[in-house]
Amino acid sequence: MPMSPEDPVSPEMAAVLAMFAPAAPGLAQVPADRCAETLGLTGVTVSALTRGRSLELIWHAPADTLGAALEDLQYTLGEGPSLECAHHNRAVLEPDLARTPETRWPVFLPDALHVGAGAFFAFSLRIGAIQLGVFAGYRTRPGALGPQQYRDALAFTDSATYLLLGGVPAAGGRRDPLADLAALHRAEVHQATGMLSVRLRISLDEALLAIRTEAFSSGRPLLEVARDVIARRETPDVPSAD
Numbered sequence: 001m002p003m004s005p006e007d008p009v010s011p012e013m014a015a016v017l018a019m020f021a022p023a024a025p026g027l028a029q030v031p032a033d034r035c036a037e038t039l040g041l042t043g044v045t046v047s048a049l050t051r052g053r054s055l056e057l058i059w060h061a062p063a064d065t066l067g068a069a070l071e072d073l074q075y076t077l078g079e080g081p082s083l084e085c086a087h088h089n090r091a092v093l094e095p096d097l098a099r100t101p102e103t104r105w106p107v108f109l110p111d112a113l114h115v116g117a118g119a120f121f122a123f124s125l126r127i128g129a130i131q132l133g134v135f136a137g138y139r140t141r142p143g144a145l146g147p148q149q150y151r152d153a154l155a156f157t158d159s160a161t162y163l164l165l166g167g168v169p170a171a172g173g174r175r176d177p178l179a180d181l182a183a184l185h186r187a188e189v190h191q192a193t194g195m196l197s198v199r200l201r202i203s204l205d206e207a208l209l210a211i212r213t214e215a216f217s218s219g220r221p222l223l224e225v226a227r228d229v230i231a232r233r234e235t236p237d238v239p240s241a242d
Helices: 011-015 032-039 065-077 080-089 108-115 149-167 189-199 204-218 223-228
Strands: 041-048 055-060 092-094 119-127 128-139 168-170 172-173
Touching: 011 032, 011 149, 041 065, 041 080, 041 223, 055 065, 055 080, 055 128, 065 080, 065 108, 065 128, 065 204, 065 223, 080 092, 080 119, 080 128, 108 119, 108 149, 128 149, 189 204, 189 223
Parallel strands: none
Antiparallel strands: 041 055, 041 128, 092 119, 119 128, 168 172
16 A cells, blocks of 8 residues: 555555454464564564453564563563553553663563563553553664654554454454463463462462462473473472461
């Protein structure tokens, strides 16, 4: 579609947005790496907000292990820019994580810098006060979004929000991505949580806390701990209430 001089969206982002066709199966048809390149970012992700106020990673480039790792870190540690964006319903723009005050995310920041993140940007997927999730992007080097990149990011955020509101088209009808647990990035974490809850006769919240605590204290990926629980190779201790 030709762009008018007044159109705030770049031709490159317009081409990305054109992939949100009514007949296409949602975000699966939009290459995350192309979106990231258009925005001048190393990688981008979309996470959906669950009823428990946690974020489920539902879209990223298959080769983007760092983007997934940054979202997993926030899920494990319970802090970070995506979570702040989701819980306060506003954009979080950090062009230089090395210069971000340590008191803001005292646990997340050192780990994010260690794995190679230099900048992080998070945009709220929302309609008014209704919060649906977060569109996030990162760079391995510091650097702010330019004015055009910022406008393009907002345009993509609006389109992704509309998609989440309408559900993801699929064979046989439309469905909500949050209802399809098998498609969620952390499906094994949820499976392990349920198994540990039954095994130890504790609540699901306590079981999830035990898994997250084990991952944090051991320095292992959250999914690795979950897989060990599922395979009965490990039974994490329940954190003391003291």
